[in-house]
Amino acid sequence: MIRFHKVGKSFGSAVALRPTELGIPPNKTTVLLGLSGSGKSTILRLISGLIEPTTGWIEIDGEKLSRRSLPEFRRRMGYVIQSGDLFPHLTARRNILLVAQQLRLGMEEMTGRMEELCVLTRFPTNLLDRYPLELSGGEQRRVSLIRALMLKPDILLLDEPMGALDPMVRAGLLKDLKTLFERLNETVILVTHDLMEAARLADWVVLLKAGKIIQQGPFAELSLCPAEPFVTEFFRAQTEEAYS
Amino acid sequence: MRTQLILLLAWVFLADRALAGDSTIVLGSKRFTESYVLSELAKRSLEEAGFHVEHRQGMGGTIVLWEALKQGSIAAYPDYTGTIQEEILKRPLTPSISALREQLAQYGIGITEELGFNNTYALVMTRARANQLGIQKISDLSKHPELKLGLTHEFLGRRDGWGPLERRYGLAMPNVRGIDHTLGYLALLNGEIDVKDAYTTDAKIDENDLVVLKDDLKFFPQYRAVFLYRFDTPPRAIQALRRLEGTLDEAKMIHLNEIAESTKDYSAAADWYFKQIGQGNKLNHPESFAHKLTRWTLRHLMLVSLSLAAAIALGVPLGIYASKENFVGEIILGLAGLIQTVPALALLALLVPIPFLGIRPVTAIVALFLYGLLPIVRNTATGLRDIPPQIRDAAEVLALKPRTRLTTIFLPLASPSILAGIKTSAIINIGAATLAALIGAGGLGEPIISGLNLNDSTTILEGAIPAALMAIAAQALFSVLDRFLIPRGLRIRPT
Numbered sequence: 128m129i130r131f132h133k134v135g136k137s138f139g140s141a142v143a144l145r146p147t148e149l150g151i152p153p154n155k156t157t158v159l160l161g162l163s164g165s166g167k168s169t170i171l172r173l174i175s176g177l178i179e180p181t182t183g184w185i186e187i188d189g190e191k192l193s194r195r196s197l198p199e200f201r202r203r204m205g206y207v208i209q210s211g212d213l214f215p216h217l218t219a220r221r222n223i224l225l226v227a228q229q230l231r232l233g234m235e236e237m238t239g240r241m242e243e244l245c246v247l248t249r250f251p252t253n254l255l256d257r258y259p260l261e262l263s264g265g266e267q268r269r270v271s272l273i274r275a276l277m278l279k280p281d282i283l284l285l286d287e288p289m290g291a292l293d294p295m296v297r298a299g300l301l302k303d304l305k306t307l308f309e310r311l312n313e314t315v316i317l318v319t320h321d322l323m324e325a326a327r328l329a330d331w332v333v334l335l336k337a338g339k340i341i342q343q344g345p346f347a348e349l350s351l352c353p354a355e356p357f358v359t360e361f362f363r364a365q366t367e368e369a370y371s
Numbered sequence: 372m373r374t375q376l377i378l379l380l381a382w383v384f385l386a387d388r389a390l391a392g393d394s395t396i397v398l399g400s401k402r403f404t405e406s407y408v409l410s411e412l413a414k415r416s417l418e419e420a421g422f423h424v425e426h427r428q429g430m431g432g433t434i435v436l437w438e439a440l441k442q443g444s445i446a447a448y449p450d451y452t453g454t455i456q457e458e459i460l461k462r463p464l465t466p467s468i469s470a471l472r473e474q475l476a477q478y479g480i481g482i483t484e485e486l487g488f489n490n491t492y493a494l495v496m497t498r499a500r501a502n503q504l505g506i507q508k509i510s511d512l513s514k515h516p517e518l519k520l521g522l523t524h525e526f527l528g529r530r531d532g533w534g535p536l537e538r539r540y541g542l543a544m545p546n547v548r549g550i551d552h553t554l555g556y557l558a559l560l561n562g563e564i565d566v567k568d569a570y571t572t573d574a575k576i577d578e579n580d581l582v583v584l585k586d587d588l589k590f591f592p593q594y595r596a597v598f599l600y601r602f603d604t605p606p607r608a609i610q611a612l613r614r615l616e617g618t619l620d621e622a623k624m625i626h627l628n629e630i631a632e633s634t635k636d637y638s639a640a641a642d643w644y645f646k647q648i649g650q651g652n653k654l655n656h657p658e659s660f661a662h663k664l665t666r667w668t669l670r671h672l673m674l675v676s677l678s679l680a681a682a683i684a685l686g687v688p689l690g691i692y693a694s695k696e697n698f699v700g701e702i703i704l705g706l707a708g709l710i711q712t713v714p715a716l717a718l719l720a721l722l723v724p725i726p727f728l729g730i731r732p733v734t735a736i737v738a739l740f741l742y743g744l745l746p747i748v749r750n751t752a753t754g755l756r757d758i759p760p761q762i763r764d765a766a767e768v769l770a771l772k773p774r775t776r777l778t779t780i781f782l783p784l785a786s787p788s789i790l791a792g793i794k795t796s797a798i799i800n801i802g803a804a805t806l807a808a809l810i811g812a813g814g815l816g817e818p819i820i821s822g823l824n825l826n827d828s829t830t831i832l833e834g835a836i837p838a839a840l841m842a843i844a845a846q847a848l849f850s851v852l853d854r855f856l857i858p859r860g861l862r863i864r865p866t
Contacts (some may be wrong), residue, residue, distance in 0.1 A: 176766050201770040212765040216783045216858035225779070226769050258860035274769075 128153050129174060129282070129314070132330040133183035136169050143169040145338045146182055150332075156315040158329035160322070162361075166338040167318045171284050174316065175206050187282075191292040205275030206284045212271055213259040219270045227246050227277060237277070244273040247310065249303050265296035272307075285317040289324065301327055322365040334358060382480075399436050399445035402429040403552055404637075405490065405572060407821070408627050409449035412644055413598060413612055413639040420611035428637075429820050430810055432525045433458045440599060441478055444731050447600035447612060451490060452593035455482075455599070456615045468597070471770040479602045481609065484616040486596040488624045490572040492526065493591070494584045500565055501582040510583035512566070513542050520552040521564035529793065531592055539590050553826045570594075570702050572621055574628035582834075596624075618648065635827045660755075663818075668837055671814035672791055674732070674804045675841075678739035679797050686744050686788065686796075690751020691777070704752060707745040715742060715803045719810060735807035735814075742803055743796035750792025753784030790856060795848040803840045806832065 129147035135142070144166040151157050159167035172178045173185060185192040187200055213222050220241070227237040236313050242336040245252050250269040259267055268288055275283060288304070289297045305327055315326060326346050327330050331367040342354040353359045396417055400410035406426055427445060437459050439445045452471060455854075456462065460474050472482050494509055501507070504515055510519065526532040527549050537544065538850030550558060555567045556575050569576060569583070576583065598612050598617070617769055623644075631640040694705040713721070718738045728734040758781060766776045782789070815834040817821045822830030854862075 176762055177767060178549060201768060204768065206768040208761050208764055208768075210761070211759060212761045214762065214765070214784070215778055215859075216860040218778075226771070229771060229775055258863055260863045262862065342396075360724070 128188060129316075130186040131170075131183065132186065134180045134185055135182040136166075136178065137175060137181045142338050144173070145339060146290060149333065149340065149343075151314065151316060154312055154315050155330040156317065156328050157331045157333060158325040159316065159318045159333050159335065160297065160320070160325050160361075161335035162320055164229070164337070165335040167320075167333075167335050168286055169338075170335075171316060171318050173285050174282075175204060175284055176201065188223045191231060199332075202278060203280050204282045204284060205278070205280035207275050207286065207288050209287045210264070210267070213267055213274075215259050218256050219262065220257055221256075222259070223274045223277060225274075240277060244276055247307055248272050263296070264292045265300055268292065268300060269303075276311075282311070282314045282316070285315070287318055287320070289319070289321070293301075295306070304328060322362065334361065378410070384834045395425050396447075396604070397445045398424060399425065399430045399439055399448035400428055400621055401448070401450075402431060402820075403434055404574070404628050405570065406430050406633050407637045408600075408631050408640045409486070409596065411641045412615055413449070415638075415645060416614050417608055420607055422605075422608055422611070425820035427810075428817065429808075435810075437599075438482060439726070440601060443601060443603075446604045446608070449596060449598050450605065452485075453491065453531060453595055454596075456592065458529060461530065468595075472521070475599070481604075483552065483598045483600070483604055483613050486598075486615055486619045487617050487619040488572060489593055489595050490570045490621075490624070491586075491591045491594045492531070493569050493571050493586070494566055495559070495576060495581040496566050496584065497559060497562075497571040498580050500562075500580050500635045501584075506584065507582075507588040509536075509538055509590070510587050511584070512544065513540065516542075516544055517546070517567040518544065518689065519546040519548075519563070520544055520566045521548055521558050522568050523552045523553045523555065524549045526568040530547050531590075536590050536779045539588055549822075553823060557826065565793040570626040572628060574625055574632050577625065578629065578632075579605070615792040616646075618704050623647075635822075635830055637821075663834070664837065666836065667813065667817055669814045670812075671801070671804055671816075671838070671841065674736055674739060674807055674812060674814050675800045678800055678804075679743055679793070680734045681736075681740045682743035682747055682796055682800075683793060685740075686747030686792075687751050689744070690748045690789070690792075691755065693748055693752040694755035696756065700749075700752065703747060707748045715806050716809070718742065719806060729838065731810070732807070732812035733814035734810055735804070739800045739804055739807070744801045746792040746795040746799065747789070748792075750788045750795070751785065754788025754792075755781055758784050758786070764772065784861070786857050787861060790849065790853055794846065797845045797849065798842050801838060801845060805838055 129149075129151040131147050133146040133148065134143040134144065135146040147170075149170070159170055161167045169178070172181055174187075174192075176192065179194075184255055189194060192200060201335060209333070213219075217225065223241050224234075224237060227234070241255075244250075245255070248269045250266065250273060254262060254266060259270070262270065289300055292300065299363075301324060308328065315328075317324070319325060329346050331347055332342065332346050334341045336351060342349055342358050349358055350362060353362070378726065386418075392661060398410045398413055410428070412425045415425045423768050430445075432441060433450065433454055436448050440448060450459075452468070455471055455475070458469070462474065468482060468484060475482055485769035496506065504511075504518075506512065506515065509564070522531075522533055527547075535545065538541075548564075550564070550567075556579065556612065559567050559581075566584075569581070571583065575581070585748070600612060602611055627640040627644060630643050631637050634640075650687075655695045689703055689707070692701040693707075702786075710718070718741065719735065722728050722734050722738050725734075728737060733852040762780070762784065766780050771780065782812070804814050805816035805819050807814050808820045815838045818830050819838075820832070822828065822832075
C-alpha cells in the first residue's frame with residue numbers, strides 16, 4: 128500500500144501538486160487521469176523518488192520514503208517513462224540486462240527471465256540485438272517494459288507508456304498490457320490523459336485537475352456519478368472527440 | 372582530481388626528459404641573421420670537437436637568451452659587449468672584456484675574447500631619400516621632424532636605444548612606430564618609412580645601397596661580438612668556442628651575412644667560413660630537404676600529440692565536473708575560455724619565466740596543452756548537459772551506480788560531442804605548434820620563422836604547407852576514429 132500524507136510539490140512559485148491525501152491499493156491497477164499540468168506525472172515522480180515532496184511524506188507498506196530508504200524501494204519498482212527512455216547506444220538486450228549485469232546476477236537465469244518476458248509482452252526475441260532506433264515505437268515500449276520488469280518489481284510505474292504511438296500500435300499494446308497486468312497481479316500505477324486506457328486498464332481511477340484530486344473510484348463510478356461538472360466535461364470531451 | 376594532478380606533473384617531467392637529449396650542447400641565437408650565423412659557426416666548431424650540438428634558432432631578444440643561459444636551457448649564445456653592458460648588467464662600465472668578465476662571473480657565466488668585429492647600432496635611410504633631404508648624420512634629423520621612423524621593438528626599449536638617443540640628440544620625432552626588423556627593410560624600400568635601425572654588419576645595407584647616418588655625438592656604445600657561455604659547459608667545448616676568437620672582421624661578417632641571406636641557408640655561411648680557415652674538407656654535408664622535413668614533421672607531431680594527450684586526460688574529467696550546472700562548473704568553463712583568449716604567442720611568453728619551464732620544448736607543450744583544453748572541456752560539458760531528461764531519469768530509476776551511469780551511459784552518449792572537441796583541439800594545436808619554434812622547440816614553425824627572418828616565402832611555405840596538410844590529415848583521421856569510437860546505436864538514422 129502506498130500512502131500520501133499531505134504530500135505537496137511546488138517548483139519555485141509554481142504549484143505542481145497541492146497537499147494531497149492518497150492511498151494506492153496494492154495488487155491493483157491504478158490509473159492517474161488528467162490533462163497535462165494536472166499533477167499526475169508529479170505523483171509518479173514522487174513515488175519513484177525522482178523528485179522530493181515540498182510538504183508531507185510518502186509511505187510504502189508502512190515505511191517512510193526517504194533518501195536513505197530510496198535505494199531499497201527502487202529495487203522493488205519498475206519504471207517506464209513516456210518515450211525515449213531506452214539507452215540509444217545499447218542494444219535491446221543490453222538495455223534489458225544492464226542492471227542484472229551490474230548486480231552480478233546469474234546470467235543464465237536472467238536470460239531465461241528476459242525470454243519469458245519477451246513472450247509475455249509479445250516482443251520477438253530475434254529483435255533483441257537491435258538498437259532502439261532500429262525498433263518501432265511499439266517495440267521500444269515493449270523493451271522498456273521488459274527492462275522495468277526484469278527484477279520482479281512489486282510496483283510498476285508507467286508514465287504515458289502509449290503517448291507517442293500511432294492508434295493501431297496503441298490498440299495492440301493496450302490489449303497486451305491488460306493481459307500482462309492481470310497475469311502479474313502487481314501494484315501498477317499508470318499515468319495517462321486517455322479515457323480509453325483508463326476504461327480498459329484501471330481497477331481504480333484517480334482524476335486530477337490543477338494539482339488536486341477531483342474524484343477517485345472505479346471507472347464506472349466516475350462515469351455514472353460524477354462528483355463535479357469537470358468530471359462530466361472531461362468524459363464528454365474525449366467521447367465526443369472519439370465519435371466526431 | 373589529485374591523481375590527475377600527479378599524473379600531469381609526471382607527464383610534464385617525462386615529456387621534458389624525452390625532449391632533452393643528454394650530452395647535447397644546446398646553443399641559442401637571437402632573431403636576426405648574424406646571430407643565427409654566429410651560432411651556426413659555433414655549432415660547427417663544437418661538432419668538430421666531437422660534441423653533439425643542437426642550435427635553437429631565433430629564440431627571441433636579449434633578455435630571453437640571457438634568462439635561458441642563466442637557467443641552463445642553453446649552454447652558450449653570441450652577444451655584443453654594448454648589449455651586455457646596457458641590457459644585462461645595466462651598469463655604466465667601460466665595456467672592456469675584462470670588466471665584463473668580472474661582472475658576469477657572479478652569475479656563473481663566462482665570456483670569450485672578441486670575435487673580431489664591432490657591430491654597433493646605426494640609423495639607416497635609402498640613399499635617394501637621404502640625398503633628397505641632405506641628411507648625413509643623426510643630428511640632421513632634427514631639421515626633419517616629419518620623417519617616419521620604423522624601429523625594432525628591441526631598439527625602442529633599449530637603454531642604448533631610441534629614447535636615450537632622442538634625448539641625447541634633442542630630437543622630437545612624432546612619427547615613430549615599432550616594426551619587425553626584416554619587415555622594416557621592406558617598409559623602408561617601399562617608402563612607407565624613412566628611417567630604421569640597423570646593425571653595421573647588416574648585409575642589407577650594401578645590398579640595398581642604404582646610407583648609415585653618422586653618429587656625430589658618439590651615442591652608440593661599442594658592440595663587439597663575443598660568446599657568452601655557462602661555467603658548467605665542458606672545458607673542451609669552451610675551447611672549441613674560443614677557436615672563433617679574433618677570426619672575424621667586419622668585412623668577413625658582412626660577407627657571411629650576405630651568404631646566409633642570399634642562399635637562405637645559415638650553414639652555407641658556416642661552410643664558407645671553415646673553407647676560409649682551411650677546414651673545407653671537413654665540411655658537414657648539408658641536411659637534405661627530405662630529412663629536414665621529416666625532422667620538423669616528427670617534432671611537430673610529437674608536440675601536438677603530447678599536448679593533446681594531456682589535454683584529453685585533464686580536459687574530459689574537467690568537462691565532467693563542469694557539466695554540473697552550478698557555480699564550480701561555470702568557473703571551470705570561464706577559466707578555460709579565458710586561457711583561449713590569450714594569444715598563443717603571449718601564452719608562450721607568459722610561461723617562459725615560470726621556474727622548471729623556461730625556454731624549452733616542454734614549455735611549448737604546456738602552452739599547447741593549455742590552449743587545447745577549452746574545446747575539450749566545453750564539448751564534454753555540453754555533450755553531458757545535452758543528454759535528454761528521459762535518459763537521465765531512466766538511469767536514475769534503474770539505480771545504476773554513479774560510476775556505471777557515467778561510464779556506460781553518459782560518456783558514450785556524449786562521445787560524439789567529446790570527439791568533436793578533441794578534433795577541434797587537435798587542429799588548433801597543429802596551427803599553434805608552429806609558434807613553438809620561437810622558443811627553440813622545433814617543428815614546422817622552424818622554416819616559417821626562419822623564412823620570416825630571411826623574408827623568403829619559399830622557406831615559409833616549406834613549413835606552412837606541411838602544417839596545413841597535417842591539419843587536413845588530422846581531420847580525416849578523426850572522421851575515421853569517429854566510426855570506431857562512437858557507439859553504433861548513435862550512428863543509426865531512425866527509419
